[in-house]
Amino acid sequence: MGFVLPDSPTVDGVMVDRRAASFTTRSIKKASKLAALELAVAMIDLTTLEGADSPEKVRSLCRKAIRPWERDEEFLGHRLGHVAAVCVYPSMVPYAAELLDGTGINVASVATGFPSGQYPLDIRIRDVERAVADGADEIDMVINRGAFLSGKYEVVAEEIAAVVQACGKAHLKVILETGELKTYDNVRRASDIAIEYIREGDFIKTSTGKVNPAATMPVTLVMLEAIRDAYRTQGKKIGMKPAGGIRTGKQAWHYLCMVNETLGEGWLSPDWFRFGASSLLNDVLRSMQKLQSGEYAAGHDFSDA
């Protein structure tokens, strides 16, 4: 199959920024705010991606993923569900897989030489295969930004296709690393290339979290528009994951408003939208407690992951 560069529309920054900012003035109250916050918890990929990660750190993260809030029944009147996934480096996958077995929480592993991707392709593929063999349900790959920025789009596309093969049954999230792509035009083009080569139900994702800026609302909007256009023209449904820089409950519901008004209800579930975050969860819990009790709790009232 020959490579055909998708016919991506250009993106103009002025109106993208204006539209993205409009979602931050949405005023979400009462029941809809609580529903949004609960949804946000269910959409979180609870993440630790540090050189200092250890099996113990991953165990602590998994406990938090399974039971995010010890005082949920006190404030909500019911048990709060688990997060969507735990996202770790490949070496930590076996520990996470063991702890999360049977919980309904997916093990997500970054792979393909995360975060730079600057490794030979066979090593990146092997990285994916090993993570899947060790129990990863989801693979978060990085695209070859060097190839993309030098115009070798076909290389980018072929590598994504190769990773799709290596994933087997595991779901794939393609990290564009938008902080390195710089322009909205690049973000849109990279989104379209990725969408073309991944399967329905796979995701596109903004960032590794290792590059500034990570996820922003305008960048996420450009990617949501790419997803919408693919769905509108081909019926192919792709998920979205902004990652990095989303730290507060308020940010989370701004993102959900943006999804709601761009893609609609069909994307308001963990199957189709995720937040990649480490510190977001406790702020969402804190927002819930504030909503129910009227008082802001201290940060130390919530358990660390």
Add this chain to the structure above:
Amino acid sequence: MNTNTRSDHPTGTLDLRGASGGGIFDYDPAPESVKVKIDDSYGLFIDGQFSGASGSSFATVNPSNEETLSMIGSADGSDIDRAVAAARAALPGWSGLPGIVRGKYLYRIARRIQERARELAVLETMDGGKPIKESRDVDVPLAAAHFFYHAGWADKLEYAFPGKKPEPVGVCGQIIPWNFPLLMAAWKIAPALACGNTVVLKPAETTSLTALRLAEICQEVGLPKGVVNVVTGAGETGSALVNHPDVNKIAFTGSTAVGKIIAKATAATNKRLTLELGGKSPNIIFEDASIDQAIEGVIGGIYFNQGHVCCAGSRVFVQESILDTVTQKLNDRLASLRVGDPLDKNTDLGAINSSEQLGTINKYLDIGGNEGAVRHDPNPSSVPEKGYWCKPCFFTGVQPSHTIAREEIFGPVLAVMSFRTPDEAISRANNTPYGLAAGVWTDKGSKIFDMASKLDAGVVWLNTYNQFDPTSPFGGYKESGFGREGGRHGLAAYLK
């Protein structure tokens, strides 16, 4: 996660009910909580104080629920005499002040508008029906910005027009419309005062309340009496002001029909005149445009303030190759707009300003259908039973000869047409008696400059729309009026 299968349908349908109200993620009502004090009745503001009008009074109504907010005094000829006399008496003192002192008063007004911003926004929304997010984020901040900007000019007029010794024109009669009541008052009053003129301002009869608050602010900041006078009333009041022999200048923003009457009335007098009238502004979308952003611009261009905008982009010309795409995207975007209680912070479109205007819009909706255009009505919002409501819609299959493509509707109604070449776009866009604003959407720089130089419009926005700034002159060609407001050009209208 989901199973890895394709959707049943070849092309997807978006479910945007949650965005416009209904569905699983509906936004709960978020009503603005600030309560605003409104008196049972209001008089006129003449010579620094409020006094009763000689004429009868009339009700001002909240268009979102048809409740009477207050009774407004109707100024007759004798009231206009008093107001003009007060302005005349104040003129030597005011124009004789050092510019830096006049600037000081304008700064004070600007700051007071900011301090009372929430109150003014709520009042504007209650009296006029526009969404609180627009009065809060656009009308009131821009009104303050106009006073701040012109405060800076007050002591620099000689630098604005080198080699001349600028003198104020004198007593200015200013008549403003109901679509941006406070903002238009600021557009009129700020440059007039900066240049040393005194003013008699007549707000539109359906929206007097914020102009009267502005009069209150003039009192609060100790503005010398008679410098700003506010007379309320309908057409006869405006006519008395226009025809008053001791007025040196008339500045009018409103409909082209009334503008023509005023032009005739002031002809062969020594009154100066500036007119900012109607429009039928085009948005032109080329196939190489950033389409989603163009859609945003078109949506903002026509549905902002329920389409009650003189520069509303009420005609859109789409290159034929992308007409289907644009039509579908307009449909999707319209479906996600929230229509309803203007005081709800999530409302995108509020109420139509008056029952009279609603009647006009409905008349055009009927004409559009009768003449053969196809109406698209994708917005699922349910509107309240009471009040004046018109959901946003657009027409396709519109021909340039259709009434809805030629006449100003002043409502949330868009006419979509197509073109094939840039020349055709220009000739279709310019084929109108109006010439206020235009928008061009393309990624190609050379095309942008070419189009901008050929469009007959006072303002041309490129890859954006409805950007306002006090530093930028605004005004029209042809039947959209003459004279500019804002920037250095706007000052010229208030100096001789």
